[in-house]
Each structure stands twice: as structure tokens, then as C-alpha cells.
Amino acid sequence: MGRRLAISLFASLLVAGLLISQAALWWLEQEQRGRLVEQLRADAAGVLAALEPGSDGALTLRNERLHPAYRRPYSGRYFIVDTPQARWRSRSLWDAPLAPPVTPGVASGLLEGPAEQLLLGYKEQYQVRGQPVIVSVAQDYSPVRQAYQRARAAMLVFWPLILALLALVQQWLLRRGLSPLRRARAEIEQLRQGKRSALTGNVVRELQPLVAEINRLQQHTEQQLQRSRHAMGDLGHALKTPLAVLKNRCNQDLLLKDPDLHHLMNDQVSQMEGQVRRALSRARVAAGATAANRFCPEEDLPLVIMTLERAHDRQLTFEMSGLNGETLPFEREDMLELFGNLLDNAFKWADSRIALRFELDEAQCVVVVEDDGPGIPAARRDTVLQRGERLDERQQGYGLGLAIAHDLAVAYQGTLALDRSEMGGLAVRVSLPLPS
Amino acid sequence: MRILLVEDSVALADQLVPLLKEHGYAVDWLADGRDAVVRVHDDPFDLVVLDLGLPGMDGLQVLKQWRQEGLSIPVLILTARDSWSERIEGLRQGADDYLTKPFHPDELLLRIQALLRRSHGNANDERLSAGMLKLDESRQTVWHGEEEIALTGAEFRMLRYFMHNPGRLLSKGQLASHLYDNESDRDSNVLEVHVNRLRRKLGKAVIETRRGQGYVYTGQLP
Numbered sequence: 001m002g003r004r005l006a007i008s009l010f011a012s013l014l015v016a017g018l019l020i021s022q023a024a025l026w027w028l029e030q031e032q033r034g035r036l037v038e039q040l041r042a043d044a045a046g047v048l049a050a051l052e053p054g055s056d057g058a059l060t061l062r063n064e065r066l067h068p069a070y071r072r073p074y075s076g077r078y079f080i081v082d083t084p085q086a087r088w089r090s091r092s093l094w095d096a097p098l099a100p101p102v103t104p105g106v107a108s109g110l111l112e113g114p115a116e117q118l119l120l121g122y123k124e125q126y127q128v129r130g131q132p133v134i135v136s137v138a139q140d141y142s143p144v145r146q147a148y149q150r151a152r153a154a155m156l157v158f159w160p161l162i163l164a165l166l167a168l169v170q171q172w173l174l175r176r177g178l179s180p181l182r183r184a185r186a187e188i189e190q191l192r193q194g195k196r197s198a199l200t201g202n203v204v205r206e207l208q209p210l211v212a213e214i215n216r217l218q219q220h221t222e223q224q225l226q227r228s229r230h231a232m233g234d235l236g237h238a239l240k241t242p243l244a245v246l247k248n249r250c251n252q253d254l255l256l257k258d259p260d261l262h263h264l265m266n267d268q269v270s271q272m273e274g275q276v277r278r279a280l281s282r283a284r285v286a287a288g289a290t291a292a293n294r295f296c297p298e299e300d301l302p303l304v305i306m307t308l309e310r311a312h313d314r315q316l317t318f319e320m321s322g323l324n325g326e327t328l329p330f331e332r333e334d335m336l337e338l339f340g341n342l343l344d345n346a347f348k349w350a351d352s353r354i355a356l357r358f359e360l361d362e363a364q365c366v367v368v369v370e371d372d373g374p375g376i377p378a379a380r381r382d383t384v385l386q387r388g389e390r391l392d393e394r395q396q397g398y399g400l401g402l403a404i405a406h407d408l409a410v411a412y413q414g415t416l417a418l419d420r421s422e423m424g425g426l427a428v429r430v431s432l433p434l435p436s
Numbered sequence: 437m438r439i440l441l442v443e444d445s446v447a448l449a450d451q452l453v454p455l456l457k458e459h460g461y462a463v464d465w466l467a468d469g470r471d472a473v474v475r476v477h478d479d480p481f482d483l484v485v486l487d488l489g490l491p492g493m494d495g496l497q498v499l500k501q502w503r504q505e506g507l508s509i510p511v512l513i514l515t516a517r518d519s520w521s522e523r524i525e526g527l528r529q530g531a532d533d534y535l536t537k538p539f540h541p542d543e544l545l546l547r548i549q550a551l552l553r554r555s556h557g558n559a560n561d562e563r564l565s566a567g568m569l570k571l572d573e574s575r576q577t578v579w580h581g582e583e584e585i586a587l588t589g590a591e592f593r594m595l596r597y598f599m600h601n602p603g604r605l606l607s608k609g610q611l612a613s614h615l616y617d618n619e620s621d622r623d624s625n626v627l628e629v630h631v632n633r634l635r636r637k638l639g640k641a642v643i644e645t646r647r648g649q650g651y652v653y654t655g656q657l658p
Contacts, residue, residue: 233516233517233519233522234489236516236517236518237489237515237516237517238516239516240516240518240536240537240538241445241447241448241516241537242445242447243537243538244448244516244537244538244539245445245447245448245451246538247538247540248448248451248455248538248541249451251540251541252451252541269538273538277518280518280519281519284519300524303524303527303528304520304524306527307520307523307524307527307534310527310532310533310534311533311534311535311547313546313547313550332521333519333520333521336519336520336521336524337519337520337521339520340520340523341520
């Protein structure tokens with residue numbers, strides 16, 4: 001848009017400038033010509049004054065009264081005097097022919113003169129002693145004409161040059177004037193990507209209020225997120241401790257007294273627990289918010305692995321591949337949740353080996369988590385993701401982790417698919433689109 | 437083995453204290469984070485079960501302060517905060533394990549066992565082994581080769597503490613402070629009685645007496 005505007009502005013300035021300059025030169029030339037005509041008129045009168053009636057009554061031309069230029073050959077000033085008896089030509093014409101203007105007054109065009117001169121001609125009719133005398137004078141116009149032609153050509157060349165130079169200077173000024181804005185824009189982008197937590201306040205005075213406002217907004221968003229997360233955590237705490245009490249009591253006392261009721265209670269409490277966990281994890285997702293903490297798999301995942309090794313009390317071979325210290329543009333807490341749940345499942349079910357593979361390209365980040373455990377039969381894979389269905393009563397909440405991971409992937413506009421791993425167990429494939 | 441339980445929910449603590457006692461642990465219970473910060477220095481606890489959402493002072497703050505004071509006691513965090521970032525934060529602050537509510541009581545017991553063994557540098561087998569004996573903590577019995585020997589609760593408690601500290605000289609005071617909580621009656625005669633009963637069951641050489649100093653577990657059977 002700006003470029004198109006600049007080009008059209010440049011073009012109209014160019015055309016207008018050229019038109020005005022050419023018109024001005026044309027007008028100046030006309031003025032000049034007018035003055036020359038005035039001079040020619042005076043010249044004609046001068047030539048007439050050089051005519052003197054002789055003793056015989058015939059007119060003679062007194063050369064000494066003429067302007068010296070009329071005597072120098074091809075001087076550029078010429079005359080022809082016609083009387084019924086005689087015709088006088090100025091000596092300056094030498095032997096070149098000159099056709100005087102046809103009608104009295106200023107010749108409409110330029111006359112061809114000697115030595116390739118172009119002449120401005122003027123013709124006047126007088127009556128001297130009852131005799132018609134026609135005086136034609138001409139003056140070389142070519143120097144004037146050439147001068148104007150040169151001026152016109154120079155205008156054609158210099159005006160675009162001047163304009164181009166001005167445009168460059170303007171561009172430079174604009175660029176310099178807008179550079180703080182560009183810097184601020186780059187910083188806002190970094191802010192969005194989580195590469196920085198605030199804009200630098202050290203900017204030109206005009207931008208300072210804007211930068212301060214953006215920083216305040218960013219802080220506000222951050223606080224809002226923190227607040228809602230804490231509120232969720234508190235709610236979780238408030239619900240889960242009573243659930244734990246209920247469940248333990250149920251296991252301790254009810255199991256012997258009333259096995260049916262125990263089964264019912266246990267089942268219901270477990271369902272409530274699962275619902276609370278899933279709802280909380282959904283509410284916690286920060287996808288789309290500003291990512292102040294970005295996820296760095298090689299820094300963050302070893303901690304997850306350490307936690308899992310302690311929790312499951314088993315040492316498995318864990319391989320991670322496909323990364324070179326990249327930081328991914330996703331919220332750290334969300335990714336910890338995603339990978340924590342996926343790897344937790346893998347740790348529960350793997351026999352001896354877990355592989356985590358990253359496949360990064362420009363558009364998306366694909367993560368594949370594989371284990372060598374029993375896997376999930378193809379027919380049940382969909383239901384696992386849909387409802388967080390528990391597949392095995394012995395190991396708590398098998399499907400829930402996958403369902404939570406699925407929710408997270410969806411929140412990031414990604415997908416989560418289950419498949420059979422070449423290692424023998426389950427392969428979970430998560431694709432997350434990278435923000436452009 | 438003596439455990440400090442820091443948990444503000446009375447209902448949950450009412451369940452956990454008997455559960456842990458039943459499995460041979462001496463348990464002291466606190467509900468306030470500020471008390472926990474101080475209390476842990478008063479008695480030689482072997483492990484702390486720590487809730488995070490505590491009144492007075494948050495569990496993570498408590499843990500942080502302990503670690504800053506150079507306290508290396510194993511800490512198991514027991515909390516309803518189950519997000520992974522919170523788990524990792526807990527471990528970063530120096531927790532040794534992290535269990536989220538609601539939990540199965542057996543899970544808690546297993547984690548406590550594993551943590552105690554790890555903190556004493558033992559391999560992570562199903563049974564705790566020291567010398568020629570293997571202790572089955574779930575059945576509260578001890579194995580000598582293929583022979584399973586039954587133990588009373590008090591014998592089990594004592595033998596477990598010995599087996600966690602094989603070859604180390606343990607004074608009567610040390611034994612008492614690790615085997616009984618503050619509410620129990622601490623009588624040094626009771627300790628002698630239990631040592632003698634263990635010797636009668638397992639052989640004289642299994643625990644040596646150092647006169648005036650205390651006992652050393654050797655794990656040697658005839």
C-alpha cells in the first residue's frame with residue numbers, strides 16, 4: 001500500500017513537474033520572441049530612416065546610417081528594402097537568397113536564412129513621398145531557440161533526478177523516524193513467542209506511553225493466568241483431600257462389611273477423581289496465551305524422567321532423539337503436562353524400553369512416544385481418547401493420562417493418534433502445529 | 437522408623453496415622469507449616485510426609501527452608517496439586533518423591549519403603565536385605581534363606597531399624613527416638629526385652645551388645 005502510494009506520488013510529481021517546467025520555458029520563449037519582434041520593428045524603422053530621396057527624387061539607401069551588423073556578412077541581422085524602382089539587400093546577406101515574409105507584420109514561421117540560420121522575419125509597408133516602400137527585416141533566432149531547447153532537455157533530465165534524490169532522502173527520513181516502531185514491533189513479536197517477558201522501556205519519548213501500556217497489558221495477562229491457575233489448584237486441593245479420605249475409608253472399612261457398597265462407592269469416587277483431574281487439567285491449559293515460559297525439551301524432560309523413575313520405582317532405558325537444544329514455542333507447563341502424562345503411561349506399561357522422538361519441520365512439531373509394553377488393541381484406541389476409559393483396573397487411571405494429553409493436543413490445534421509401535425507396545429503420535 | 441506427617445486435613449491424618457502405625461512406623465503429626473520447620477530439628481525423624489497446601493507456611497517453603505538449613509532428611513510430598521510443573525517444582529526444591537491425592541494407602545506405604553531404603557543406600561529389591569536376613573515389609577516377617585520367621589509388631593519395628601543401619605553402633609537413646617513417637621512410653625527395659633526376643637528367634641549373634649554403648653546389627657546367623 002505504502003509502496004504503491006509512493007510510486008503514484010512520484011509519478012504525478014514527475015509529470016506535473018515536467019509539464020510546468022516545459023510550459024514555463026515555452027512562455028519565456030514567447031516573451032523573448034515578443035521582445036525580439038519589438039526590436040525588429042525598431043530595426044525596420046531604422047532601415048527606413050536610412051532611405052533618403054536623392055536629387056533626382058529617387059530614394060537612395062545611406063549605408064553609413066545603417067547599423068554596422070548589416071554590413072558584416074552572415075551577422076544574423078538582415079534587411080530587404082523594396083521600392084517600385086529598386087530593391088536593396090543588406091550586405092550581411094551576401095549572396096544568400098532570402099524570401100521576405102509574404103504578408104506585412106511578423107512572419108508566422110521562421111524563415112530560412114543564410115548559413116543555416118533560422119530567422120525571425122518582419123515586414124512593414126511605408127509611404128515615402130507617395131511611393132510605397134516595403135522594408136523586411138530579419139534576425140537570427142537560432143541561438144535563442146537552441147538555448148531554450150537545451151533548457152528543455154536539461155529539465156527533462158534533471159527533474160527526475162532531483163525527484164529521485166528527494167524520494168531517497170524522504171525514505172531515509174521515514175525509515176529513521178519509524179525505526180523505534182519497527183524495534184517495538186520486533187519486540188512484541190518476541191513477547192508473543194515468549195522470548196522476552198517485557199518490552200524495553202528505553203525508546204523515543206513518543207512511544208513510551210505505548211510501550212508502558214503494552215507492558216502493563218502483558219503483566220495483567222500473566223497475573224490473570226497465574227490467578228486462575230492458583231484458583232484451579234486450590235479447588236483441586238479442596239476436592240481431592242476429601243476424596244482421598246472417602247476412598248481410604250472405603251477401602252479400610254467398607255470392603256469387609258459390604259462388598260457391593262464398597263464396589264459402588266469406590267467406583268463413583270474414582271470417577272469423581274478422574275473428572276476433577278481432567279477438568280482441572282483442561283482449565284489449566286494456557287494454549288494461545290502469551291508464552292512467558294517456553295518449553296525446552298532437553299532441559300525440562302530429564303526432570304520429568306527423574307520424577308517418573310522415582311514414582312514407578314523402576315529403571316527403564318529411555319531414549320530421546322531428534323533435538324538440538326531447540327526451544328519450542330509452547331507453554332512450558334502445558335508441555336510438561338502433556339509429556340508427563342504420556343511418559344507416565346509409557347513408564348507404567350513398558351517392559352524395559354521407552355523411546356521419545358521429535359520430528360521438527362517448519363510447519364509442525366511431531367512427537368512420538370513408544371514403549372515395548374503390551375500396547376492397546378486397535379479396537380479400543382478410540383474409546384480411550386474419548387472418555388479416558390480405564391483399561392486395566394490394576395493400574396490406576398491408564399486412559400486418563402492419554403485423554404488429558406489428547407485434550408492438550410487439541411487445545412494447541414494439534415492431533416494425538418494411537419498406533420502400534422515397532423518396539424511392540426503403544427506408539428502415541430502427537431502433532432502440534434507451530435505458530436507461524 | 438520414625439515419620440513426621442505434616443498434613444492439615446484432620447480427616448486424612450486420622451486415617452494415615454493409624455495406617456502408618458499399623459505398619460510399624462512411629463508417627464508424629466503436625467498440621468501447621470511453621471511448626472514443621474522447627475519440629476524436624478527436635479527429633480531424629482527418618483522421613484517426612486509433607487502436604488503442600490498447609491496453613492501458616494506453604495509446604496514448598498517449608499521444604500526449601502529445610503534444604504537451606506542443610507537438612508537432608510528424605511521428604512515425600514503428598515499433595516492434591518497434581519500438575520507436572522508442580523511435581524517438578526517439588527523435586528527441584530529437594531523433595532525425594534511426590535505422591536498426589538487421592539492415593540491408595542498401599543501406594544503410600546510402598547513409596548515410604550522405597551524412599552527409606554534409598555536413603556539408607558539399599559538396593560531396590562522387593563525385600564529389605566541386610567546380612568543373612570531379608571525383611572518382608574508387607575507381611576512383617578523375616579526370611580532366612582527359605583525359612584519365614586514371624587515377628588511381632590514391636591520386633592518388626594526394631595529389626596527394620598537395625599536392618600536399615602547394619603554394622604552401625606546404635607545407642608538405646610537412638611533406638612528409642614527412632615522407634616517411638618513422643619506419645620509413647622519410652623522405657624529402656626522394653627528395648628532390652630525386644631532385643632532379647634529377637635536374639636531368641638534369630639540367634640545370639642544377630643545383634644551384638646556393646647556394653648555401655650548400645651547395639652550393633654551384624655546379620656550373622658548360626
